[in-house]
Amino acid sequence: MISSKKLVALARKWKTMAGIGRRTIAIPSINPKLAKAGHFVVYSLDEGRFVVPLAYLRTNVFKELFRLSEEEFGLPRDGPITLPCDAAVLEYVISMVQRHDSDMLEKALLVLLGSQQCYSTIASQELC
Known part of the structure; x- marks a missing residue:
C-alpha cells in the first residue's frame, strides 16, 4: 500500500506533467444564442x-407583433425573428405582459402597434 505522502507527491507530479505544454484548460461554455x-x-x-x-405567445400583443413582423419582413427561414419595434417598445410590452396589466391598456397598445407609427424611434427619429 502507498503512503499518503507519496500519493500527494505523485499527484503533484502528475499535475505539473499534465500542465506542461498547456496554457489554458478549455471549459465548455453554453451557447449564448440558445x-x-x-x-x-x-x-x-x-x-x-x-x-x-x-407563455407570452398566447397574448394578443405578441400575436399582433408577430403578424406585423410577418407583414414587414416575411417569415424567417434560417435567421432570427425580428419584431418591428425598437428595444424600448419591446421592453415596455414585455413588462406589461409580466404585470398582467388590464385589458384596456393592452387594447391601447395594440392600437398603437397597429397604427404602424411606432416601428422604431431610430428609423423615424420621433417618439411614439
Missing part, C-alpha cells in the same frame, strides 16, 4: 435581444 427551455428569442429593430417565455 434560449433556456420554455423560452424563445426575438430581436428588435435596433438589434436588441430578448429571451421571452413561451
Whole structure:
C-alpha cells in the first residue's frame, strides 16, 4: 500500500506533467444564442435581444407583433425573428405582459402597434 505522502507527491507530479505544454484548460461554455427551455428569442429593430417565455405567445400583443413582423419582413427561414419595434417598445410590452396589466391598456397598445407609427424611434427619429 502507498503512503499518503507519496500519493500527494505523485499527484503533484502528475499535475505539473499534465500542465506542461498547456496554457489554458478549455471549459465548455453554453451557447449564448440558445434560449433556456420554455423560452424563445426575438430581436428588435435596433438589434436588441430578448429571451421571452413561451407563455407570452398566447397574448394578443405578441400575436399582433408577430403578424406585423410577418407583414414587414416575411417569415424567417434560417435567421432570427425580428419584431418591428425598437428595444424600448419591446421592453415596455414585455413588462406589461409580466404585470398582467388590464385589458384596456393592452387594447391601447395594440392600437398603437397597429397604427404602424411606432416601428422604431431610430428609423423615424420621433417618439411614439
